[in-house]
Amino acid sequence: MKYFLSLAITILTYFSAFTQGVYDASKIPETLTKDASAVIRNEEQFFDITGIGSAQYDYTIAVTILNKAGDDWAQLEEFYDRFSPISNIKATLYDATGKKVKDYKSSDIKDRISSDGFSLLQDNRVKLLKFVSNTYPYTIEYSFTQNFNGIKSMPYWQAIKGFGTSTEKTSYTIQINKGYNFRYLTSKNLKTDSVVIGDKIQYKWISTDNAAVQSEPLSIGLSNISDWVKAAPNQFEFDGASGNLDNWKDFGSWIHNLNTDGNRLPEATKLVVQNLIKDAKTPKEKIRILYNYLQQNTRYVSVQLGIGGYRPILAEKVAEVNYGDCKALSNFMKALLNEAGIPTNLIIIGSGMPSMNPNYSSISQANHMILCVPLEKDTTFLECTSQYNPMGFIGYDNADRNVLMVTSEGGKIIHTPVYSAKDNFQIKKTNIKFNEDETAEIGIKTTYGNAQFENIFGITLQEPAEQRKIIIRNTNIPGAELLTYKYEQKDKTQPVINEEINFKSNQLLTKGGDKFFLTLNQTNRQESAPLKIENRKTYFSVPFSYTDEDEITYTLPKGYTLEFIPKDVTITSEFGTYTAKFSSKDNMITYVRSQSMNDKKYPPEKYNDYVEFRKKIYQADKQKAVLTKTL
Structure with missing residues (x-):
């Protein structure tokens, strides 16, 4: 034992x-x-x-x-x-x-x-x-x-x-x-x-x-x-x-059937719709009027209860409470347009996710719903959760991807609009005037479009104190003192916003011996270059394609002459293009910069080529003019 x-x-x-x-x-x-x-x-x-x-x-x-x-x-x-x-x-x-x-x-x-x-x-x-x-x-x-x-x-x-x-x-x-x-x-x-x-x-x-x-x-x-x-x-x-997910057509049928009789409107809301559109001449005008009504009278609130994570809240309910999630608001907008005689289709989308695989259907590829209005000559997509997006602008997280259009016959894979580099623009015009004491008055006017509009728009929703912090944090100008600023969206129907900022600074000119040096790109300068990666493993891409156009005009202080100005630069690669042009006349210098980038997906072995491209831009953005003082 x-x-x-x-x-x-x-x-x-x-x-x-x-x-x-x-x-x-x-x-x-x-x-x-x-x-x-x-x-x-x-x-x-x-x-x-x-x-x-x-x-x-x-x-x-x-x-x-x-x-x-x-x-x-x-x-x-x-x-x-x-x-x-x-x-x-x-x-x-x-x-x-x-x-x-x-x-x-x-x-x-x-x-x-x-x-x-x-x-x-x-x-x-x-x-x-x-x-x-x-x-x-x-x-x-x-x-x-x-x-x-x-x-x-x-x-x-x-x-x-x-x-x-x-x-x-x-x-x-x-x-x-x-x-x-x-x-x-x-x-x-x-x-x-x-x-x-x-x-x-x-x-x-x-x-x-x-x-x-x-x-x-x-x-x-x-x-x-x-x-x-x-x-x-x-x-x-x-x-x-219950449903069938073996293909997108059947999945679309399931979503469609979930919403049977779900887009009925109360009589009072129908009267509102008819009153709003009574003078509208075209379908586009009706869409714009009703989309504005949606934005002004509803707000986004997520609801994720059981099948409610997939079935939209009844349009009647949204009309009563004036809120809903992406499904509810898209379905409500569908009901408004249906009352106006305009047919629409709900769109299942993976916002910020990879494009849907046409040959493999699954719920996990989707996380959002928008609305599609297929007109005779074009198709308009509506992001119904935003109270600020212009009609037809769905944001770059929803753009250029396969999505599922829900029809009475089932689901159909279609593609959302592509915002090209030219669409996602930033146009900046800057005037810098030097005073005799070498201080500079700096006025910057910038217009942002599409994806760049989306990037900058959030600042307009901040409190003034926070806006000032963001502007100061984001400027490249040395010693910049913020004087005034303004944001304006002149045309609410377009994803375009204007920004005006005024600074002053006494640090733009740096002295070396009897020379004065002026960095010519003061407003949109690449401040560093990425490091090379040997044996990189993953694919890469910039977040979205874009084009930046910059023009800076300098008025030199009295008694200064231009001794040296850089030569023009052109850099071209598969990743994008860059140009910098320099000219002078009398006591003025004009600097014009253009950079266009594409958002293609690149294999890892191309990353060091991308680094070389960025390094060239970094060097070009640092170029200086040389001034001498004659008085």
Whole structure:
């Protein structure tokens, strides 16, 4: 008996020691710690679909945090709602050797409403736990079960979780009943294993030893270097509604049917519509009048309750309460235009997301709704959540992408308008007059269009004190003292805004011996050049294409003459074009600059060519004129 007892204690001690050493940070290969602040030691996603509208999701993850930069990983933050409760949470903290430090109790885990900051009503809640360690490295591990009562999408899986994070091992398993149909896409060369187990079929993907990637500027994501899987159901059920997602046409039919009889208006609102448009001569004029009515009489409030996350609030309700989310306001605008005799179509869109894949339908590719008005000679798109956008301007997050148009016959993939570099313009004219004491009076007038209008418009909504801070923070002019400023949108029907700013400065001229040096680009200067990256990994792009046109006229102080002026510069590349022209007459210097950039997606091997292009612009923007004082 003593022998067997001793043997049992020995075995238990062995297995305890073995388990504690699993997360020993010293055993992580150097290839995984290089450039990493955290290492995913093990991650397992198991999604068991037990029926058209039910599934169980089991998740486990262990992460070793190497330094303070990896502390963002030291937390459990899992979201759920009444259709996807979370249970059976287990969480453990380990030290550098893999020795267990603490098992967390259920009372340590917070359960809170998940506020997105703008939704009035929503189902979402979140389970929260912050792991705390005073030393590095340390490892956190947690697991949970999530039961789904309604399936409209499936978990996404990607092996590389972000910049500065390596992955030792991660796996994803989808288990289905025989006869259940779903679709999936995978990254190139990722092996899919499938096995039949009784009346179940398992699909499994595994990825190991993914080294960390350092953060790369202008990156458009890690998908070109990481293993990933996207999956979506064909038949689905959610919150009492069922549908088919096997193609965009069927998904569009589901959205259309959700809104059956949803765009009826109260009689009072119908009378308002008819009164507003009674003198309108064209469909475009009617659209503009009713779009202005929408903007002036409604506000955006998100509502995310069950199927309400997909079904618009009734137009009658919006007319009553004067608010709604993107679906409700788009549907309300649809109802207004329908009363005016103008047919429209709701548009499902991934705002700020990649363009929809025409050959792979899934709810996860969309997060927003706008409205399309297909007129005889052109098509107008309306962003119905904005109280400020001119009619037809939908913003660069919605532009130039595949979207789903909802019709009575089903869904149809179409493309939203493209805002070209010339459309996204910034035109700046500056007059700088030097006084005899070398101080300068600076007047700047700028016009912004489309995407650049969108970038600058937010400042007009700020308080004056905050506006002044933003203007001063954004100026390149040395020693600038802000005198006056003004913003004006002369034509509310166009995405164009004018800005007028006046400064004064006594630091534009720098003296060297008996010479005075004047940097000629004072208003739109590239202040630095990016560094080259050897063996860059990810694709890159500028946020949007644009064109900047700058003209600066200098009136020199009395008694100064121009001794040197730079030669004209022209820089051309596949990334864009740049010119700088210099001229002088009497006591005046004129500097004219133009820069046009495109937003194409470039492979990583072209990044250093882009850096060279930017370096040339940086050097050209620093050029100086040389003045001498004659009196």
